[in-house]
Amino acid sequence: MKHLRSICTLLFGVAVLLFYGLAYPHHLHYQEQYQLFLFDSTYVWEIVRVPGGLADLLGRFCTQFFLYAWVGAFIIACLLTLVQLLTLRLFNVQWFYGLSFVPSFLLWLFLLDENALLGGVWAVLLTQFAICGCLLVPKGWTRHIVILITIPVLYWMVGPSWTGSHYHRYPTVTPYLLYAAWLSAVILPLLVHFFKVHGSWFKVQGLSGQRQQIIHFSLFTFTFVIMMMIVWKNANLKAEKVMQYDFMARYQQWNRILETINTEKPNNQIGVTVQNLALAIHGQLVNHLSDYNQNGIAGLLPDVERDATSPLPTAEAFYQLGMIYVAQRTVFEAQEAILDFQKSARCYKRLAQTNLILGNYEVARKYLLALQKTLFYRDWADETLPLLGHEDAIAKHPEYGRLRRYAYNDNFYFSDHVTSEMLESLYFSNTDNRLALEYLMAYYVLTGNRDSYAKLLHHISAKQ
Amino acid sequence: MKKNLYTFLLSHLLLLTSCLLMACTETVSDAKQENALPQIYPDYLGVTIPVNIAPLCFNMADETVLCIDAVITDHHGNSLHSQGEESVDFDLDDWRALLAQNRGDSLNITVSAKYDDGWHTYRSFSIFVSPDSIDYGICYRLIAPGYEVWSKMGIYERDLSSFDERALIENTQFEGCVNCHSFNRGNPADMSLHIRGPHGATLLCHDEHPTPNTHHPSPLTAYNTKTDQTLGFCVYPYWHPSGRYIAYSTNATNQLFHSAHHNRIEVFDTASDLQIYDVEKNELLLLPLLKQDSIYETYPVFSHDGRSLFFCAARALPEGSYELDSIRYNLYRIDFDPATGTFGSRIDTIINAETQHKSVSFPRPSYDGRFLCYTLSDYGQFSIWHHEADLYLLDLATGESRLMEGANSEDTESFHNWSTNSRWLVLSSRRDDGLYTRPYFCHVDAKGQVSKAFMLPQRNPRRFYRDRFLSFNVPDFIITPTHFDGYKASRIINDNYRKDFGVRTIN
Secondary structure, three states, X not given: OHHHHHHHHXXXXXXXXHHHHHHOHHHHHHHHOOOOOXXXXXXXXXXXXXXXXXXXXXXXXXXXXXXXXXXXXXXXXXXXXXXXXXXXXXXXXXXXXXXXHHHHHHHHHHHOOOXXXXXXXHHHHHHHHHHHHHHHOOOOHHHHXXXXXXXXXXHHHXXXXXXXXXXXXXXXXXXXXXXXXXXXXXXXXXXXXXXXXXXXXXXXXXXXXXXXXXXXXXXXXXXXXXXXXXXXXXXXXXXXXXXXXHHHHHOOOHHXXXXXXXXXXXXXXXXXXXXXXXXXXXXXXXXXXXXXXXXXXXXXXXXXXXXXXXXXHHHHHHHHHOOHHHHHHHHHHHHHOOOOOOOOHHHHHHHHHHXXXXXXXXXXXXXXXXXXXOOOOHHHHHHHHHHOOOHHHHHHOOOHHHHHHOOOOOOOEEOOOOOHHHHHHHHHHOOOOHHHHHHHHHHHHHHXXXXXXXXXXXXXXXXX | OHHHHHHHHHHHHHHHHHHHHOOOOOOOOOOEEOOOOOOEEOOOOOOEEEOOOOOOOEEXXXXXXXXXXXXXXXXXXXXXXXXEOOEEOOOHHHHHHHHHHOOOOEEEEEEEEEEOOEEEEOOOEEEEEEOOOOOOEEEEEXXXXXXXXXXXXXXXXXXXXXXXXXXXXXXXXXXXXXXXEEEEOOEEEEEEEEEEOOOOEEEEEOXXXXXXXXXXXXOEEEEEOOOOOOOOOOOOEEEOXXXXXXEEEEEEEEEEEEOOOOOOEEEEEEEEEEEEEEOOOOEEEEOHHHOOOOEEEEEEEEOOOOOEEEEEEEEOOOOOXXXXXXXXXXXXXXXXXXXXXXXXXXXXXXXXXXXXXXXXXXXXXXXXXXXXXXXXXXXXXXXXXXXXXXXXXXXXXXXXXXXXXXXXXXXXXXXXXXXXXXXXXXXXXXXXOOOOOEXXXXXXXOOOOEOOOEEOOOOOHHHHHHHOOOEEEEEEEEOOOOOOOHHXXXXXXXXXXXXXXXXXEOO
């Protein structure tokens, strides 16, 4: 009987692991890129000093591991499994064994939303821990005192869960699924516990062990199948695809991008932007422009929007092109647009790079020193810090040196919209910038500017 | 990755343990005497400080130092000692007592630093304790020095005699941003504050019959300052000394970004006018002379006696032109009669910066009527983003302007305000890293002599300023804690009710 329950729990955990590892990995990368977890006392204090801060802190701590999707999937699997085990502990009524998975499934559903924060899961878990802890205390006055002490401590740890603060990136969104999970994990077991004490109608009597096992497994299977269907139906696999393109651009996986677009042509703005960047990196943009979905120049270098997501792949294109000021502005704005006011390790890294390239060494140092307090960006920051102020080393650096050489010679004003003049100025600042040439030609093609295209071809042939 | 994690966590645990067990408390012995002055952060060497300022804690500029030790001595035989691994942190009470005993005198500071090869003691330097005290605190906006999008930000007050900082209001309490806080000569009883975004409003605190020395904040009202006869919302405010009027500009502001220039952003107006708000009558006073289409008028400030209005103005660019580097603001003055709320008919040119190919911004007259401090940059009116911007002091008696050398640096100096005794200036500077604005203070004596500026003290300045990815915007003195009720303010902001301004045109 006990083994059967363990197997069911294990099956559930494996299902969560496989789901996030195989079907939803880029949702985890997405989560990770909108926070900057620092091993720093000031940072920790700023989080934990407010109600709900501990759950928030634990959520953020775990989220930093989402940089590696399988690690993130494992963490989520462990947390959801733990919720189920604690629910079972609180909710130990044989007939309703399958229902012990309900809170975990609700949390799973909650986490399908890319803006749902892991702190919510920790809020549920900490509440369960607190209740279990109180139940361990012998009945009587001692338990009452412990409960009285636990309530304010718990409030500090998990905070006003009902307002949803810390648990969803959109401050105006009410995380109903989280509430449902919290209620099902906490309130229902308490009710059941009450009835268990005061009534006998929950008890299963007169059934053989084998029949009880069948009932348990049937209840588990029923709950599992229903919940899995709901999870799968609510999984945003379309968003996952978009996030995959963003991820590939972030890690400059140009070959993988080409493989992906040849399997399924992207038809969303981020996908098309990344597709065009990868094609241009391979020198295939102009020749294969019509082979893929386009969205005019909005698919080439879209206007910068005021959100945290869509500008990042465009910023990657700006950066690769050598439009460093534009890239810097785009990344900075994207980071400022993060709705829960967190900072982004990805953005910090890029801002350190752009400031380094532009020679703003003290500003670059500020970002790098912050990244030194992270777990996964520390090594990179350590490697980059010595470059600051060393012009020769930067000039010889394969990336920064190249991007410095591509810098604009002429100053002009720009805003949200990329114009052909910006690309012309970029290309003619350094005609070795093949990426700028690809983009300029593509720009002419997409805007139907045949005269400029012909003049550019003439210029290229004259140069050769 | 696993190894990386273990190493990281273990190293931090060891570091924490070693910090606890091996706090830097040693006697400076066998120190090598250095002829050089110490390189400390912030640079407090030779500064003049007010008698009631918070302790000037500092770090060694060289981060390889293992321990730092400082001894402050005075001419009465008193001394104050502090030692630390990262910074010296003087005891607040002892510091206050020492400064009180040395009002108008110098203090001598001897710094020693421990390196791998032992202690080094540097040449002593002095700081002068001015008998002129500074106001209770400053109020500022904290915001990332970005472009058009903002993250968490708010308005904060800081007690200058300690390290206490308190938020008045933050944008976590409503959707939008907050800017342009303004007080009447540092008195929080009269306050103007703009809210931008979907809950846009101008919050006004004003008590017509203020009771001195009470902690009851003035009533707070949310206004809609946009009228059908004006360009838009009220923008840059300045209180009339009587508290009855507020001079506002109204600006159509745009931003463009440089592709290859060390000044990364250009903030400019495509139109701007001036208007005076009569608080008692709830009426905007409009003067055609101050709202000309061919002129950009901005940054209005009243003179110390309230009988003049200084402002900046430039010839407007032709429509569609983006020759932003040709926009140059001069400083002008017009008479104002506070009894009737009427203006003179003549505009005087006070500083013709255009002829020097320069541009004036942020004029701020001292409250004693002696000086006017302003920012001079190459062009435009938003000098915050101009690295070449410097502060100048205009002697209002002689009409002579001169560079405030002690206050300026190689980088941006922009916004500034006077203390209520007109002896201290708080100024925004980007000298630290070229991007993040920090508040600095300098002393200006009766003759206009400007002392070397010093940075707003912090317990561990390097750690504090390094970890804070925010700029201190629009620093202004306050004479008492504001007692601003942020919760109540957020309720008013989130409420739809806005009181409209009336309008009266003066011919």
